[in-house]
Amino acid sequence: MNINVDSLNNGFSRQVEFETCITLPESDSYDEQVLVSCNGTITNSHGKYTFDGQVAAKVVFYCSSCLEKFEEELSFPMIEVFSKETLEDDEMWAFSGKNNISLEEPIKTNILLNLPMKAICSKNCKGLCHICGHNLNLSDCGCERDYIDPRFEKFLHLFNNKEV
Ligand SMILES: [Zn+2]
Ligand SMILES: [Zn+2]
Known part of the structure; x- marks a missing residue:
């Protein structure tokens, strides 16, 4: 899932779109393997690379009431900034490798932030x-x-x- 941004000149954007499988931290309330689709743009602004797009993650939950599996798609916007330079503020992500940014960790973090507090298969469960x-x-x-x-x-x- 590494995206090479070496050829992306200052002021330019490029479209990214991909599907991948992400492994979340272990939990009793969901399956760790999550199918993710992601699309958006990466823009280079003076060596700061901003991803701006949309993430959809198919999460298999275990209902906290009846314990049955059910799948739900979490969909959310995501804006994350990457910097090649040494990071002076922790709002930004580091490069992975010389010219690559990886969206894996940001996506993981955003999925965890968007998980429901309590997974219930249906409100009539x-x-x-x-x-x-x-x-x-x-x-x-x-x-x-x-x-x-x-x-x-x-x-x-x-x-x-x-x-x-
Ligand atoms: Zn009974
Ligand atoms: Zn249930």
């Missing part, structure tokens, strides 16, 4: 039965899930009478 562990999206298991522990029952009226 019924989750798992907390008694038998059955996936309630598939069918009902017949467990009595609305059973209330009698030790807590006497407190219920406290919540019912008081609007929170």
